[in-house]
Amino acid sequence: MIEQTLSIFKPDLVANSAHVASVFIRLLAIGLLPVRLKRIDLLSMGQVRALYKAHEGQPYYARNYDFMLSGPCVVMILEGERAVERLREIIGSTDPRRAQPGTLRRMFGTELPRNAIHATATAAEVDAEIKIFFDGVSP
Numbered sequence: 001m002i003e004q005t006l007s008i009f010k011p012d013l014v015a016n017s018a019h020v021a022s023v024f025i026r027l028l029a030i031g032l033l034p035v036r037l038k039r040i041d042l043l044s045m046g047q048v049r050a051l052y053k054a055h056e057g058q059p060y061y062a063r064n065y066d067f068m069l070s071g072p073c074v075v076m077i078l079e080g081e082r083a084v085e086r087l088r089e090i091i092g093s094t095d096p097r098r099a100q101p102g103t104l105r106r107m108f109g110t111e112l113p114r115n116a117i118h119a120t121a122t123a124a125e126v127d128a129e130i131k132i133f134f135d136g137v138s139p
Contacts, residue, residue: 001082002079002080002081003079003080003083003084003126004035004077004078004083004130005077005083005084005119005120005126006075006076006077006078006119006126006133007076007078007087007117008051008073008074008075008076008117008118008133009073009075009076009117010073010113010114010115010116011067011070012109012110012114012115012116013117014039014071014072014073019108020074022107023104023108023116023117026090026104027078030080030090031080031081032078032079032080032083032086033080034077034078034079035078035079036076036077036134037074037076038074038075038076038133039072039074040073040074040075040133042069042071042072043068043069043073045069047132047133048065048069049065051068051118051132052064052065052068060112060113063112063113064113067113075133075134077134084119084120084122084123084126088121089103090103090104091103091105091117091119092104092105095111095112095115096108096110097111104116105117
């Protein structure tokens, strides 16, 4: 089934254009195609709050929040067969040190929250996350 998912290249990944290119190549190779894409020089506090709303009150929340406001990000809607599941598989575990070899977070992340890439966790959350960054307009 063709579906969409949201992905964000985080500031640590965007800081290295060669890494950004490598990740795009990996995504395209598994059939995840960007249908909307934009670079945001600095996410707004509102966008980051909305993205991490479910994590408010957690000990790691402030660290994640601050990191996402630390530099440019690339935000995109990816489309493909079982896009949510396949993106989650290719990025690997949230903690890059625990991610499987060959996954994007293992290859390009270093430690939490510098784990290179965000991916929507479930199909039920995709529309809400897209609206945060694309003004409520899906492609």
